[in-house]
Amino acid sequence: MLRLWYGGTFDPVHQGHLAIARAAADLFGVPVDLVPAADPPHRAPPGANAHHRARMLDVAAAGDPRLRVDRRELQRSGPSWTVDTLRELRALHGEEAPLALLLGADSFRSLPQWHQWRRILPLAHLVVASRGDEPVDQDLPPDLAAEVVGRWCDSPAALSDAPAGRVFALHQPLRPESASAVRAALAAGDARWRELVPPAVAGYILHHGLYGTGGVDAT
Numbered sequence: 001m002l003r004l005w006y007g008g009t010f011d012p013v014h015q016g017h018l019a020i021a022r023a024a025a026d027l028f029g030v031p032v033d034l035v036p037a038a039d040p041p042h043r044a045p046p047g048a049n050a051h052h053r054a055r056m057l058d059v060a061a062a063g064d065p066r067l068r069v070d071r072r073e074l075q076r077s078g079p080s081w082t083v084d085t086l087r088e089l090r091a092l093h094g095e096e097a098p099l100a101l102l103l104g105a106d107s108f109r110s111l112p113q114w115h116q117w118r119r120i121l122p123l124a125h126l127v128v129a130s131r132g133d134e135p136v137d138q139d140l141p142p143d144l145a146a147e148v149v150g151r152w153c154d155s156p157a158a159l160s161d162a163p164a165g166r167v168f169a170l171h172q173p174l175r176p177e178s179a180s181a182v183r184a185a186l187a188a189g190d191a192r193w194r195e196l197v198p199p200a201v202a203g204y205i206l207h208h209g210l211y212g213t214g215g216v217d218a219t
Helices: 015-028 050-061 082-093 105-109 142-147 156-160 179-188 191-196 199-208
Strands: 003-008 032-036 067-069 099-104 125-129 167-170
Touching: 003 015, 003 082, 015 032, 015 067, 015 099, 015 125, 015 156, 015 167, 032 050, 050 067, 050 199, 082 099, 099 105, 105 125, 156 167, 179 191, 191 199
Parallel strands: 003 032, 003 099, 032 067, 099 125, 125 167
Antiparallel strands: none
């Protein structure tokens, strides 16, 4: 059975993250493990610490059997390199188990900037979530375009037939949410940020005073 992981900073988790995870879970018929990064190396320090970001994932995923939270990167010291997580998962599940990494189109296009990025596809498949009708295989950096030649597949079942190395485009409606938009709305005092996150996550943010909200209990 295919195993599917979705890594990220989740600062905070929002409705767009969850829509991608649920779309993948429904298409492949397997739960998606949400993997929060403890120390994301490719961006500025998160606005919330790793404990709070993981707890927000817990409350967002609660009651949905399609979603699970995997804290393995929080239990590892040093930068949260994706390739290290995939090596750990490969060692845990064996060389023949089909493993896949779920990521958004923007993250996919930035892959050549990742640590040891050429070693990722030998360890796992990639499931790339599109932004609406935007093709995920256009305007790729030359190195990435060359790396994925011959790896694209159209059938979800194809990812279960091999342990790693294939790339699948997950098509879904374009969504407006982004973690940066949530943080910007919070900083501006714009109450519309609540529309971008699950209600339980909004309550958690307010209760714990994250992103400068002052710790007002939302309940």
